[in-house]
Amino acid sequence: MxxxxxxxxxxxxxxxxxxxxxxxxxxxxxxxxxxxxxxxxxxxxxxxxxxxxxxxxxxxxxxxxxxxxxxxxxxxxxxxxxxxxxxxxxxxxxxxxxxxxxxxxxxxxxxxxxxxxxxxxxxxxxxxxSVREPLTGIVEMDETYVGGRSHGPAGRGRSLKNKEVVIGMKQRNGEVRFFHAINASSATIAKFIKENISPSVEAVMTDEWNAYPKAMIEASIHGSKHKTIRHKSGIYVNGDITTNGIESAFSLLKRGILGQFHWISVEHLHRYLAEFEYRFNERNNPQxxxxxxxxxxxxxxxxxxxxxx
Ligand SMILES: [Zn+2]
Structure with a gap:
């Protein structure tokens, strides 16, 4: 409507x-x-x-x-x-x-x-x-940073340069998920993988961020199931290996946050992420x-x- x-x-x-x-x-x-x-x-x-x-x-x-x-x-x-x-x-x-x-x-x-x-x-x-099925098939995963401003007490653990880490996943031809993470370490990434990606996934595609290989091992995504696209070499699509899907979802999120909201307080970021995720996943639903x-x-x-x- x-x-x-x-x-x-x-x-x-x-x-x-x-x-x-x-x-x-x-x-x-x-x-x-x-x-x-x-x-x-x-x-x-x-x-x-x-x-x-x-x-x-x-x-x-x-x-x-x-x-x-x-x-x-x-x-x-x-x-x-x-x-x-x-x-x-x-x-x-x-x-x-x-x-x-x-x-x-x-x-x-x-x-x-x-x-x-x-x-x-x-x-x-x-x-x-609140309740979601594990992602399967081919999943693209990426991390990004969005500007945040805290209204909370000073000195709380802030991430890099007052930017907040957002981890994104997108099942190919399926749904997107965004998470506000405390950092982009391998332990944090592994936790989100375990909670959201089925161990029987066909492949998880990421960029060359060095936390991913360890995170995949921790989350039992074995060897050849983890495919890496090398952005540094200027290659964004290597055969079937690409993270363009999650990156375009991120781009919508970042343009929205920068363009409409200017800043978002850290305490509410997860709710904005839920909104962007929901709207993306429902974009073709006429109801x-x-x-x-x-x-x-x-x-x-x-x-x-x-x-x-
Ligand atoms: Zn009653």
């Missing part, structure tokens, strides 16, 4: 809630607290500002929870009109190089930067993938707007205090 379709389809909060209800409860509305299906709709005599229009009451005597489609989800406690939330999702999922909180604030007429920033991070949070909203209705709340801690 493009922004124009969202604008034409969802005119009111009620429209949005009706839609979120069908996503969250395809088999009928249930109480998010006790799971009970005996519920009644609460009709408000007067609609006050910042209140959801479709509120339900659980009829289970020991529960009696009042809730809406957004209760207990990533939308929890937001006072922003849902129409703006949905427009923001449409903008974020289609912005190849990302869209900053400042841009969202301006495009959607959101009162404060902080509100727009908090919303953007909640959308990102719902894009984080990506719906899929994202669906994820948002199943993602637990993230309070502002949690976000800035």
């Amino acid at each position: 493009k922004l124009i379709d969202v604008v034409e389809t969802f005119k009111t909060d009620d429209d949005c809630l009706a839609y979120l209800e069908t996503m969250r409860w395809p088999d009928g509305i249930r109480c998010p607290l006790c799971g009970g299906s005996e519920i009644s709709k609460i009709t408000r005599k007067k609609l006050s500002k910042n209140k959801r229009t479709r509120i339900y009451q659980c009829l289970e005597p020991t529960c009696q929870q009042q809730f809406s489609a957004t209760s207990g989800t990533i939308f929890n406690d937001s006072h922003l009109p849902l129409v703006k939330w949905l427009m923001a999702v449409a903008l974020v999922v289609d912005a190849k190089k990302g869209i900053s909180a400042k841009q969202l604030q301006e495009h959607l007429g959101i009162g404060s930067y902080r509100t727009a920033w908090y919303m953007a991070h909640r959308i990102r949070k719902s894009m984080e993938i 990506r707007f719906q899929k994202t909203l669906n994820r948002m209705t199943t993602t637990a709340p993230m309070t502002y205090a949690d976000l800035v801690r």
